[in-house]
Amino acid sequence: MSAPSPVERPLxxxxxxxxxxxxxxxxxxxAALRRRLGEGVRFVGVGGGRMAEQGVASxxxxxxLSILGLFEGLRAxxxxxxxxxxxxxxxxRERPDIAVLIDSWGFTLRVARGLRELDPGLPLVKYVAPQVWASRPGRAKTLAATVDHLLAIHTFDAPWFEREGLKTTFVGNSTLARAVSLDGGPRFRAHxxxxxxxxxxxxxxxSRPGEIARMLPPFREAAMLLKAQRPDLRLVLPVASTVAEQVKAxxxxxxxxxxxxEGDALKLDAMAAATVAMACSGSVTTELALSGCPMVVAYRVGVLTHQVLKRLLTTRxxxxxxxAAGEAVAPELMQYDCTPERLVVELGRLLDDPALRARQIAAQAAALEKMGRDPTLVPAERAADAVLEMLGQRGLG
Structure with a gap:
C-alpha cells in the first residue's frame, strides 16, 4: 500500500x-481530521451512525459485534x-494510508493482525487502551507487539504500555472533557x-444487545416497583442507536x-434533569457524574464469565x-447483587433523601477531579494531531 501522490487521491x-x-x-x-485537511482526506472503515455521518460507509x-461476556464471545x-x-x-480494496482501531479489544486486535499480515508497512494506531490496570496486564505486551502507536484516554495508561516499548500519547477522555450545559435540566423538564x-x-x-438482554429485566422490575410506590415518578430511558429498536420493542x-x-443532546439534557439514575456499568456513569446526577450502578454477565472474571479482576x-475515589461513591450492585429488590432499596434511599443525593453528587464531582477532568481538553483534536504527526514521520501527511 504505497502512498499515492496527491493528484491521484486524497489521504x-x-x-x-x-x-x-x-x-x-x-x-x-x-471531523477533526477533516477540519485540518478538508477535501484532502477520505475515510473508510467500520462504524455506526455517527461515523457514517462523517463518510465512513461500514x-x-x-x-x-457488541458482545457481552467471555463465553458469549466464544459462541460469536x-x-x-x-x-x-x-x-x-x-x-x-481501499488501500488506506493509516488505520485507527478504536476500543473493542478482541475485534480490533484481530483486525490489527490481519492488516499487519496484509501490509506490514501500514501504520496501525490503537485508540483507547485495554484496562490492563484492572485486569490481564499481559495485554500491554500483546498490544505493543501488534500496533505502532497508542492513543490513551487515561493519564495512568502510559506507563503500562511504554515499558513494553509502545509509543503512547495521552489524548484525554472525551467524556471528562465535555462541558456541562447549565440549562439542560430545565430544558428537558420543559420538553x-x-x-x-x-x-x-x-x-x-x-448500549450492547447482550447488556439489554441481561440488564433490562431487573431494571424493568425495579422501575415498576418504584413507580407503584411513587405514582408521580417519571421514567425516562435514553437509548443508544445500536439497540434502539430492541429497547423500544x-x-x-x-x-x-x-x-x-434518542440522540446525544436529549440524553445529556435528561441526565441533567434526572433526580436519580439506574445505570449499567460503563462510560455512561462518568457522563452521569458530570451531569450532577446521583446513580446506582449495576451489571450482570453470564455465570461462567463471572467465575472467570472474579479471578482476573484486580480492582475492588x-x-x-x-x-479513582477508592470507595463506593455510587452504590454498585454487581451480578448476584443486581436484583430488583436491591435496586429498589438503593434507588429509594436516593429518591427519598435530598441530602444523601447532594452528598453523592459532591463526592462524584470530587472523584472526577482525581480522574483528570479538564473541560479545556479536546481529545479528538489531540488524537488528530497524533495521527497526522505519525503520517508526517512516514512522509504521508
Missing part, C-alpha cells in the same frame, strides 16, 4: 469501531472472524412537561412504559470514579 484513513462509544470517538476524530452493522467467534475478514478485505420538583428516574440499560410491553429518548470497584 485515506481507515477507522474501525465496533461499539457505540467507539463510533462516537471515530466520528469526532474524522460494510456491516456494528451491533452484531465464527461471526467475529468473518467480520474481521470483511474488514481486512475492505482495506485490501416533557415536568415540574421542577417532579421526581425523574433515568434508566440506562447499556421491549419497553412497549411494560405496564408503565418509560419515555424513550467497576465504576471508574469509584476506582
Amino acid at each position: 485515506t484513513v481507515m477507522l474501525v469501531a465496533a461499539e457505540a462509544s467507539g463510533d462516537i470517538l471515530g466520528a469526532d476524530l474524522a 460494510p456491516f452493522p456494528i451491533a452484531e 467467534y465464527p461471526r467475529v472472524r468473518r467480520r474481521v475478514r470483511d474488514t481486512v478485505a475492505l482495506a485490501r 416533557i412537561g415536568a415540574a421542577a420538583d417532579d421526581p425523574i428516574l433515568l434508566i440506562l440499560p447499556g 421491549e419497553v412497549a410491553t411494560w405496564p408503565h412504559p418509560p419515555l424513550v429518548v 470497584y467497576a465504576t471508574l470514579f469509584n476506582i
